[in-house]
Amino acid sequence: MLRNPNINKNKTNGGLMNKLKFKLGLLILSIGLLGFVLFYPQGADVPYPEGYRGWTHIKSMILEKGHPLYDAFGGIHHVYANKTALAGYKAGNKFKDGSVIVFDLFEAVSKDNAITEGNRKVVGVMVKNSKKYKNTGGWGFEGFAGDSRNRVVKNMEGECFACHMQAKEKDFVFSEYRK
Numbered sequence: 133m134l135r136n137p138n139i140n141k142n143k144t145n146g147g148l149m150n151k152l153k154f155k156l157g158l159l160i161l162s163i164g165l166l167g168f169v170l171f172y173p174q175g176a177d178v179p180y181p182e183g184y185r186g187w188t189h190i191k192s193m194i195l196e197k198g199h200p201l202y203d204a205f206g207g208i209h210h211v212y213a214n215k216t217a218l219a220g221y222k223a224g225n226k227f228k229d230g231s232v233i234v235f236d237l238f239e240a241v242s243k244d245n246a247i248t249e250g251n252r253k254v255v256g257v258m259v260k261n262s263k264k265y266k267n268t269g270g271w272g273f274e275g276f277a278g279d280s281r282n283r284v285v286k287n288m289e290g291e292c293f294a295c296h297m298q299a300k301e302k303d304f305v306f307s308e309y310r311k
């Protein structure tokens with residue numbers, strides 16, 4: 133059988149190339165991972181509040197056209213608290229880590245002299261973890277669009293916390309518990 137002496141040579145080169153490619157691949161992967169860790173959107177770790185419809189209802193409110201927050205939060209919203217957050221409300225807005233508060237916003241449909249809930253617009257969430265979210269008053273903020281699990285908050289500090297700062301004296305929570 134005739135053997136082409138170049139075959140072996142090519143094999144060796146191929147092996148070397150593969151090793152180089154592998155190392156290059158690792159390098160790209162590491163850079164990618166580092167970028168991911170450094171630039172991962174803040175708040176992307178606030179979980180969807182599974183089961184919040186079974187939590188305690190704190191209050192509801194309707195923002196009508198003309199309200200300064202209409203564009204962002206116009207409609208009917210209901211606020212819910214998990215057990216830890218409920219204790220925080222009852223203590224006069226002093227919330228412990230593990231508190232989760234939900235702002236469930238719907239379109240307000242006005243028809244036949246009644247206002248009813250339309251489509252869900254957003255599920256807003258605040259999660260208390262004083263270490264993790266120390267830059268935003270100990271609260272992680274997130275919003276989930278409509279009935280989906282799609283996250284809407286890119287920058288919790290600018291989009292949410294900047295305004296919730298106004299409720300600083302009440303642990304950054306505007307709403308209060310009523311009997």
Ligand code: HEC
Pocket residue numbers: 191192193201211233234235256257258273274275285291292293295296304305306307308
């Ligand atoms: C311009 C001001 C403003 C911005 C911006 C804002 N909020 Fe609020 N938020 C309020 C007000 C006012 C209330 C109280 C509503 C009520 O009393 O029913 C509230 C209530 C809430 C509540 C219920 C707990 C509480 O504070 O009463 C949650 C949860 C919430 N917001 C999440 C968010 C999230 C998430 C974002 C960012 C996407 C956000 N908010 C952005 C003004 C704001």
